[in-house]
Amino acid sequence: MSVSQGMPVATDRAPIGRTSQTTEWLQRALPKIVLAPSFAVVLVVVYGFIVFTGVLSFTDSKILPSFNWVGWENYAKLWGFRNWITALQNLAIFGSLYIILCSVIGLFLAILIDQKIRIEGALRPIYLYPMALSFIVTGTAWKWFLDPGIGLEHTMHLWGWESFSFTWIKDGKMAIYCIVIAAIWQSSGFVMAMFLAGLRGVDNEIIKAAQIDGASNFNLYRRIIIPILRPAFLSVFVVLAHLAIKSYDLVIALTNGGPGRATEMPATFMYSYTFTRNEMGIGASSAVIMLMMIASVIVPYLYSELRGGKR
Amino acid sequence: MAHASPETAVRTNLAVRALIYSILIIFAVYYLLPLYVMLVNSVKPLDEIRQGNMMALPQLFTIEPWLSAWSTAQIGVQPTGLKPYFINSVLMVIPAVAISTMIGALNGYVLTKWRFRGDGIVFGLLLFSCFIPFQIVLIPMARILGLLGLAGSTPGLILVHVVYGIGFSTLFFRNYYDAFPTELIRAAQIDGAGFFRIFWRILLPSSGPIIVVTVIWQFTNIWNDFLFGASFSDVDSQPVTIALNNLVSSSTGVKEYNVHFAGAVLAALPTLIVYIVSGRYFVRGLMAGAVKG
Amino acid sequence: MAFLEIDNLQKRFGTVDVLKGINLSVEEGGFLVLVGPSGCGKSTLLNTIAGLESITGGEIRINGRAVNDLHPSQRDIAMVFQSYALYPNMTVGQNIAFGMEMRGVPKAERDKAVAGVAKTLQISHLLDRKPSQLSGGQRQRVAMGRALVRDPQVFLFDEPLSNLDAKLRVDMRTEIKRLHQSMKTTIVYVTHDQIEAMTLATVIAVLKDGVLQQFGTPHEIYNNPANVFVADFMGSPAMNLIPARIEANGGGVAVVMSRDGLAPLQLKVANDSKLSAHAGREVIFGLRPEAITDMSGADRTSARVVNADCHVEVVEPAGADTYVVTRLGGREVIGRMRSDMQVAPHSTVPFAFNMDKAVYFDPQSELRIA
Numbered sequence: 001m002s003v004s005q006g007m008p009v010a011t012d013r014a015p016i017g018r019t020s021q022t023t024e025w026l027q028r029a030l031p032k033i034v035l036a037p038s039f040a041v042v043l044v045v046v047y048g049f050i051v052f053t054g055v056l057s058f059t060d061s062k063i064l065p066s067f068n069w070v071g072w073e074n075y076a077k078l079w080g081f082r083n084w085i086t087a088l089q090n091l092a093i094f095g096s097l098y099i100i101l102c103s104v105i106g107l108f109l110a111i112l113i114d115q116k117i118r119i120e121g122a123l124r125p126i127y128l129y130p131m132a133l134s135f136i137v138t139g140t141a142w143k144w145f146l147d148p149g150i151g152l153e154h155t156m157h158l159w160g161w162e163s164f165s166f167t168w169i170k171d172g173k174m175a176i177y178c179i180v181i182a183a184i185w186q187s188s189g190f191v192m193a194m195f196l197a198g199l200r201g202v203d204n205e206i207i208k209a210a211q212i213d214g215a216s217n218f219n220l221y222r223r224i225i226i227p228i229l230r231p232a233f234l235s236v237f238v239v240l241a242h243l244a245i246k247s248y249d250l251v252i253a254l255t256n257g258g259p260g261r262a263t264e265m266p267a268t269f270m271y272s273y274t275f276t277r278n279e280m281g282i283g284a285s286s287a288v289i290m291l292m293m294i295a296s297v298i299v300p301y302l303y304s305e306l307r308g309g310k311r
Numbered sequence: 312m313a314h315a316s317p318e319t320a321v322r323t324n325l326a327v328r329a330l331i332y333s334i335l336i337i338f339a340v341y342y343l344l345p346l347y348v349m350l351v352n353s354v355k356p357l358d359e360i361r362q363g364n365m366m367a368l369p370q371l372f373t374i375e376p377w378l379s380a381w382s383t384a385q386i387g388v389q390p391t392g393l394k395p396y397f398i399n400s401v402l403m404v405i406p407a408v409a410i411s412t413m414i415g416a417l418n419g420y421v422l423t424k425w426r427f428r429g430d431g432i433v434f435g436l437l438l439f440s441c442f443i444p445f446q447i448v449l450i451p452m453a454r455i456l457g458l459l460g461l462a463g464s465t466p467g468l469i470l471v472h473v474v475y476g477i478g479f480s481t482l483f484f485r486n487y488y489d490a491f492p493t494e495l496i497r498a499a500q501i502d503g504a505g506f507f508r509i510f511w512r513i514l515l516p517s518s519g520p521i522i523v524v525t526v527i528w529q530f531t532n533i534w535n536d537f538l539f540g541a542s543f544s545d546v547d548s549q550p551v552t553i554a555l556n557n558l559v560s561s562s563t564g565v566k567e568y569n570v571h572f573a574g575a576v577l578a579a580l581p582t583l584i585v586y587i588v589s590g591r592y593f594v595r596g597l598m599a600g601a602v603k604g
Numbered sequence: 605m606a607f608l609e610i611d612n613l614q615k616r617f618g619t620v621d622v623l624k625g626i627n628l629s630v631e632e633g634g635f636l637v638l639v640g641p642s643g644c645g646k647s648t649l650l651n652t653i654a655g656l657e658s659i660t661g662g663e664i665r666i667n668g669r670a671v672n673d674l675h676p677s678q679r680d681i682a683m684v685f686q687s688y689a690l691y692p693n694m695t696v697g698q699n700i701a702f703g704m705e706m707r708g709v710p711k712a713e714r715d716k717a718v719a720g721v722a723k724t725l726q727i728s729h730l731l732d733r734k735p736s737q738l739s740g741g742q743r744q745r746v747a748m749g750r751a752l753v754r755d756p757q758v759f760l761f762d763e764p765l766s767n768l769d770a771k772l773r774v775d776m777r778t779e780i781k782r783l784h785q786s787m788k789t790t791i792v793y794v795t796h797d798q799i800e801a802m803t804l805a806t807v808i809a810v811l812k813d814g815v816l817q818q819f820g821t822p823h824e825i826y827n828n829p830a831n832v833f834v835a836d837f838m839g840s841p842a843m844n845l846i847p848a849r850i851e852a853n854g855g856g857v858a859v860v861m862s863r864d865g866l867a868p869l870q871l872k873v874a875n876d877s878k879l880s881a882h883a884g885r886e887v888i889f890g891l892r893p894e895a896i897t898d899m900s901g902a903d904r905t906s907a908r909v910v911n912a913d914c915h916v917e918v919v920e921p922a923g924a925d926t927y928v929v930t931r932l933g934g935r936e937v938i939g940r941m942r943s944d945m946q947v948a949p950h951s952t953v954p955f956a957f958n959m960d961k962a963v964y965f966d967p968q969s970e971l972r973i974a
Contacts, residue, residue, distance in 0.1 A: 030506040031425035038418050038477050039433055045455075045474045046440040049448040056450060065450065109338060112331050119335070125590050126339045129346075132586035133579050134535035136552045140559050140575040141345035144365075144568060151365060158364045189342065205689035208656050209750070213703035214677030223702075227693035246444050249537040253556055270446045275542070280450060287447040298442045302435065 050291065053284045061280035074285040084286065087264040090176050094265070095244040097180045098187075103236055105184065106191025107229075111221065113192070114199045127189035135186070139253020142182040143169070146254075172262035175255050179247075179263060182254055187243065191236050198232035199225065234301065241297045245290060266290050353377065353572035360568050376569035380577055384570050385561065386554045387546065393574055396554035400534060400581075403465050403550055407472040408529045414473070415480020415525060416518065420510055422481070423488040424496050434485065441478040448475075449542050456543060463545035471543055472533045479532075480525050487521035488514065523592045531582050551578045607632050607667050608653070608758055608790055614661035615648060615814075622648050624814045625662070630807060633788040639801040640811035641837070646794045647762060649811070653792060654760050655679050666757055677706070682751035683760040686767060688743045690735040690750075697722075697731040700749045721753045741772050748783075761793040765800065777803060798838045802826065810834050829963060832970040835890050844896070846933035847967070848889040850882045857882075859889050859964070861933035865915040866952070869932060874908040874959040878974040887973070888965040893927065895958040896939030898947075902956035914955045919947050930955070 057075070060068045078084050109127065113120050130138065145151045146169040153167065168174035202225055210220050248267035255263045257272070266286060274283030348365055353376050355369040363370075382392035422434050452471060453462070461467030491514065499509045540550040555578045559571045608630045615623035623645050630636040638646040651657040653664055655676035664671050671679045682703075690699050700721060701714045709717075722728040725745045735743055744764060751759055761780075765773045781804055784791055795801055801808050802822045810817040810825065810833075818830040829835035835843045848861035856872055857879045863869040873879055879887075895903075902909045917936070918929040921943065928939045928947055939955055947953055964974045 027505055031421040032427065034417050034506075035421040035433065038414055038437070038481070041474050042437055042440050042477060045448060045452065046443060046478075047436070049451040050443070052451040053447050065454065105338075109335070112335055115328070115331055117331070117335065119332070123335055123339055125587070126342050128590070129583065129586055130342060132531055132582045134537065134552050134555075134582070136535075136537055136556050136559075137575045137579045138345075140555070140571060141349050143559075144571070145345060145348060150360065150568065155364050155366055185342065185345070203687060203689060205685040205687050206691060208651075208654075208676075209683065209685060209689040210691075210702075211656065212654065212676045212681065212683050213750075214675075214706040215702075216706075219706065224691050224693070230693075242442055246446075248446075249535075249552075252537070253559070256560060267444065267446055271449075271538075271541075274450060284450060287444065287449075290444045291447045294442060294444055298439065302438060 054288050056281060057285035057288050059281050059284075061284065063278040063280065065280060070281070074281045077282060078285055078289070081282075083261050083264050084266075084269055086261060087266045087269045090263060090265050091245065093176055094180055094183070094247070095241065097177075098183050098244050099237060099240045101180070101184050102188045102191045102240055103233070105188040106236065107195050107226075109188070109192040110195035110199055113196055124193070127192055129189075130186045131190045133186070135247075135249030136253045138182055138186050139250050142178070142185070143254050146178050146181075169255065170259055172259055175259060175263045179251060179254055183244075183247065183250055186250075187240065191240070194236055194239075195229065195232055198229045202228055238297060238301050242294060245294050266293075349572040349576055353569050353576060355569055357565075357567055357569055376567070376573040377577070379567070379570045380558070380574035384558055384567075384574065387557045389546075393551055393554050393558070393577055396549050396551045397577070399465060399544075399548055400550040400552075403468045403472070403548075404530060404533050407469045407476065407533050408526055410469070411473045411476035411480050411529055412522065412525050414477055415482075416484045416515070416522070417510070418477070418481040419484025419486075419488045420514055422485045423491070424493060424509075424514075425506075434481075437478050437481050439478075440475070441482065445475070445538050449538075453542065463543065463548060465544075465548040467543055468539065468548060468550070471539050472536070475539075476529050476533065480529060483521055483525045483528070484518070487518065491517070520592070523589060527585055527589055527592055530585060534582050554578075607665075608636070608792065609665040610649075610653070610662070611665070612662040613649070613652065613659055613664065615645075615652060615657065616660040622814050623652070623659075626809075626811075626816050628809055628816070628819055630790055630792065632790055635784055635791045635793065635804055635806045637801040637805035637808050638792065638794045638811060639796065639798055639808060639837075640817075642796060643813075644811040645814040646796075646811050650760055650762055650792060650794045653758070654681055654683055677703075680757045681760055682754040682756040682758075683762065684744075684747045684751050684764045686763040688735070688747040688764075688767075690743060690746055692735050695732050695734055696727065696738070696746050696749075699735070699746060700753050703750065703754055717753050718749075721749045724752065725749050740768050741776065744768065744776060748780075752783075752787075757790065759789050759791045761791065763794055763796065765795070765797075780804065799840065802838070808838075810837060812837075827961070828972070829890070830972055832888060832890075832965050835963065835965070835972075839892060841893050841927070841938050843890050843892045843963075844932075844935070844937045845965075846889045846891075846935050846937060847886065848933055849886055850879055850884065850964075852880075852883050856880075859887065859962075861889060863912075863914060864917075864931040866913065869912055869914070871910045871912070871957050871959060871962075872908065874962065879964060882964075882973065886967050888967050888970075889933070890963040890965060891957065891961060893938045893940045895961040896937065897956050897958070898941040898945050899954050899956045901942045901945075903958050903960070906958045906960040908959040910957045910959055911954050912957065913952050915952050916947055916949055919949050928953075928955075 055067075056065055058069060058071060059066055060070045060073075113123065117123070148154065148167045148170065169178045206224065206228075207220065210224055215223065246267060247265060248271065251257060251263055251265050251268050257264050257268045266289065270283050270286040270290065273279045273286065351368060352360055352365060354372050354374060355363070356371050356373050356375070359369065359371055380393055382394050383390055384392045386393065386396065418437070422430055456462040456467045456471075459467070459470075461470060495513055496509055499513055504512065534550075535552060536550070537552045537556070540553045544550065544553065555574050558574050608628075610626055610628040613623055613626040614621070626649060628636065638649055640646050648657060652659050655671065655674060655678075659672055666679060666681070690696075691702065694702065697715075697718050700718045704714045704717065718731070719728065722731055725748060727742065727745050727749060730738060730742060730746070735746070738746065747764070764780075765776055768776060777800060780793075784804075793800075793804060802825075805822055807820065808822055808825050809819045812833055818825055818834045820828075825834060825838055829838065829843075832845060836845060846861050848859045850857050850873075851860050851870075852858075853870060853872060858870045858872045859879075860868050860870050897903075899911055914930040914932070916928055916930055920927040920929070924943060925940045926943050926945055926947065928941050930937050930939065941947065963972055965971065966973050
């Protein structure tokens, strides 16, 4: 449906005659004029900058950008860095656990709440408030909780469970799982909200038909409701994948990449190499890789959404 | 989303229901636990924390940690508490939210009511900008801010948040205005109203809900931001998230956990309050941001 | 084949009585239509028969067996929904077979049954499609197929035609009637459309606010409505309901009503006996438009036709008839005249009132008195 734009309007201010042609042109152009700054700005600060950073990734920039071309050297070096490999491994572990567990927990909670629960009104705010918090705040709370000397382990000891040991956060191998726990705490409520909305959108008559057909609750969910939720699964995946790749704040707050560099993630890698270690070229190339990863998830999704939903 | 009695026709029996309620309550505890721990320990004196149980209620109640977190705690090299940084955040967030919301509204208006060839592409490009990892723009943005003389300043941060907020606010308004009947616009045109008049008098007054959603979303994201704050601010303009991290991560001296917690809650307070007051709209914003189209 | 009995059924939601003591029965192979305005409880009643809602009191019996406490899948019923309720992620064939799958019927048998039903409903070519690829009419057939394949004792239909456009509705209505005649299963059908009710039903139950207003054959409901509500609800255009008085008139009684622009209209009543007791009292005089005609169009087999002049307000030519609007008893009254009657608005013409078809209601209780 297209609105015919720039219908000649006789405003009470415009004199008739030649000037109205200018007004007419102005009215027709106005929408584009209004949109243009945003478009131009975004073109520059998003796409322009992406190109800039991309260009930098092919140079030998250190502290400051330089434009000495070095081809793929930075990318080659990247794969030689143990930190980068660690970062990617961590992203894989973190990303998959985060997405899978958040989805499972979120779906599980949504299904439970969908069973005509009377305290839903009280539960929803409780499940969702973590999303309102900065990752720094979340990191602070969990860092302490997971700290052996003061947190959960210590409390368990005080409660009599002497042998309880929970030193993951200090353990190079296990620290990444601490980040997983904190991230799931932050996001699973939101995933639940998305699935709940999806569940609520299921036509009630379908459920009635299934009951008459004799489907047990289990079959009802497995064969009918969950397949209907496919779009919700997709949205959840896209949002979580996006958050996982970008995750920076949480890592900084919880472990600062540590112990050592055991919880390095691409985002922290990029920041430290660019600003702290003065290896801008390397940092730029890591950023480009991050962008590629996100694009591979987002672009197909956006494409299918815009194709399907465009009016 | 409906808050009233859910309508699903699925049935369950009593034992199962008891199980369901228990599981839900256990999860509620899981979600509340960190907040509880933070609040409870933010009012204990330091020795009680070190010796005692993090879950126990305070034996000695003190608001010292809060006062300290606010005005005297050591942040970086200054013993100023979070107050100046809190103010920085406020000074940054309010203009950024207002400007990006306004721009988003106008953009959404143009994209839905004044169609032109290629508007789909424009929208798509704006939409994609919501998803980029911000790491990719840090370097060039730092340069530009330097060139503009805005490096390390609050106006600089405002600019950054505005330009990267345009994507989301445009998305929200565009989806909302898409459902707005175009006939009203045409009727107004026939009555002689021009581009801006239609916007002010017809669209904007009916935009209450989406303005609320957008403002909440922007406010939360910008207040909670860390990356831009870390990259583009200096001591005078640091937002409260950076300050909190400095406070909490300082490796020298005695770790004053109670102060850390008070600080964390202080930093989280604005977004928590916004959330509590307008929870429904908050969720709507999350959903709209995630479920495109 | 079954026999459905509903015995003093009550249903309460919280503090609201949604169904207040319903008594109905349908013989084997009958077609019961539950009709009434929105909110009258007809869908709720259907849901209780299906077992999708529990009841607060009373009993439901299918073929002599009380089913109140049985799960829907054990009542040997099948249901067709207003929005068809097809499983969107399954093909048409899988949709139809799903119930059998849940009951553990082996695949070969399932396939055979599905093919059979598809042939009857002429949807065999659609078996591998998904519901989203079908038109409204096709979806409705698939929904019926899913019900048919179950071979139940009672078929339940919940406003199945409401979502279809007018022409499709008429076609599907005929299909349903044809299916009923060939399969002779007992059907309970909910609709708010009284034309559907009249054409499809063997018995009709008219409901309002959870109370059964009248239960009878279409003929009874149409010609002998139990109260003002039923008289007004059934029939299109609606029955004329005119405030009037009964007066003694030369050996018999006549119904008297004011007449615009002329002296009050006096119509001698067909059957005196019941009404003479009400002489001198107010009544509501009910006469359907087709019983108010022009003089040559009047029913010759009627025992009593009274002619009288009336002032015409509006003339509505409708092709096959011409509707003529006059005013009696202060109310608009519609008569149906032959289409080639030349009647001009604001003229005064003779109307013929077929008093055989007249019904009379008490103004306070709104019940029929004669």
